[in-house]
Amino acid sequence: MLEVTNLRKVYPTGDEALTGVSTTIEGNEIVAMIGPSGAGKSTFIRCINRLTEPTEGEVTLDGTELTALDSGEMKTARRNVGMVFQEYNLVERLTVMENVLSGRLGYVSNWAALRRNFPQEDVEMAYDILETVGLGGMENKRADELSGGQRQRVGIARAVVQEPKILLADEPTSSLDPDTSHAVMELLTEIAAERNIPVLINIHEVHLAVEYADRILGLHEGELVFDGPTTDLDENAKDVIYRGKALAGESSSNYVEGSDTVTGETEPTDKSTITGD
Numbered sequence: 261m262l263e264v265t266n267l268r269k270v271y272p273t274g275d276e277a278l279t280g281v282s283t284t285i286e287g288n289e290i291v292a293m294i295g296p297s298g299a300g301k302s303t304f305i306r307c308i309n310r311l312t313e314p315t316e317g318e319v320t321l322d323g324t325e326l327t328a329l330d331s332g333e334m335k336t337a338r339r340n341v342g343m344v345f346q347e348y349n350l351v352e353r354l355t356v357m358e359n360v361l362s363g364r365l366g367y368v369s370n371w372a373a374l375r376r377n378f379p380q381e382d383v384e385m386a387y388d389i390l391e392t393v394g395l396g397g398m399e400n401k402r403a404d405e406l407s408g409g410q411r412q413r414v415g416i417a418r419a420v421v422q423e424p425k426i427l428l429a430d431e432p433t434s435s436l437d438p439d440t441s442h443a444v445m446e447l448l449t450e451i452a453a454e455r456n457i458p459v460l461i462n463i464h465e466v467h468l469a470v471e472y473a474d475r476i477l478g479l480h481e482g483e484l485v486f487d488g489p490t491t492d493l494d495e496n497a498k499d500v501i502y503r504g505k506a507l508a509g510e511s512s513s514n515y516v517e518g519s520d521t522v523t524g525e526t527e528p529t530d531k532s533t534i535t536g537d
C-alpha cells in the first residue's frame with residue numbers, strides 16, 4: 261500500500277508544484293492522475309520514488325517510509341517502485357534483453373552489475389516478461405530499431421522485471437498513436453491484475469483514464485481537488501479539475517441546468533455542456 265501524506269514540493273524557482281497532497285493507493289487498482297498542464301502530475305509521481313525530492317510530507321510504501329531513507333537505502337527501496345516513462349528512457353544502443361535486465365540492477369552486486377552478469381533466473385524471468393508484453397523473440401533487437409509502442413513495451417517489461425510493489429507510469433501514452441495507446445493501457449491493467457499490484461498513471465487523455473482506471477485523482481495547481489471512483493467523474497468534477505474550484509463554483513451558480521436563464525455576465529456558448537450543481 262502506498263500512503264502519501266501532505267506531500268508538498270516547492271522548486272528552487274519558487275514554484276509550488278504540490279501544495280500538500282494526501283492519498284492512499286492499494287490492492288491492484290488502476291489509478292489515473294489527471295489535470296491541466298502544470299498541475300503537478302509529474303512532480304507527484306517523481307516525488308514518490310524521490311527522483312524529485314519532496315519539500316515536505318511523507319511517502320510510505322508497504323510500511324517503509326521512503327521519505328525517511330538515506331540515499332543508499334533509497335537506492336535499494338527504489339526497486340520496489342517500477343517506473344514507466346513518457347519517452348521510454350531506454351539505452352538505445354543496447355538490446356531489448358539488456359534494457360529489460362537493467363531492471364534487475366538493483367538486485368545484483370555492483371561488480372555483477374558492472375559486468376552485466378545476471379543470474380540465470382533473472383534472464384528467464386526477462387524472457388517470460390517479454391512474452392507477456394508481446395515482444396517474445398525480439399530480445400536481440402537493438403532498442404533503436406523498435407517502434408514507439410515496442411519501446412514502451414520494453415519500458416514496461418523493465419519496470420515489471422523489478423518485481424515492484426507498485427507501478428508508476430508518467431504519461432506512458434503521450435508519444436503513441438491512439439491504437440498503441442489503448443494497447444499500452446490494456447497491458448498496464450493486465451499487469452496490475454496478474455501481479456496484484458496497483459498502477460498509478462499520469463495521463464493527459466481523460467477518455468483513456470475513464471476507460472481504464474478504477475479511480476481518478478484530479479490535480480489543479482498542485483492541489484488534489486478530486487479523489488474518487490471513475491464513475492463519479494462527471495462534468496462538474498472535470499470543471500473543478502480543469503478550471504479550479506473558484507471558476508467551477510462560479511459556473512455552477514451562474515448557469516442553471518435546464519433553464520434558459522443565465523445569471524452570469526457572459527452567455528455560455530454551449531449550454532448542453534453545463535451541468536450546474
Ligand SMILES: Nc1ncnc2c1ncn2[C@@H]1O[C@H](COP(=O)(O)OP(=O)(O)OP(=O)(O)O)[C@@H](O)[C@H]1O
Pocket residue numbers: 271272273275276277295296297298299300301302303304
Ligand atoms: N525542475 C523544475 N524546476 C522548476 N519548476 C518546475 C520544475 N519541474 C516542474 N516545475 C513546475 O512545477 C509545476 C508542476 O509541473 P509538472 O511538470 O509536475 O506538471 P504536470 O501536471 O506534470 O504538467 P504536464 O501535464 O504539462 O506534464 C509547473 O508550474 C512547472 O513549471
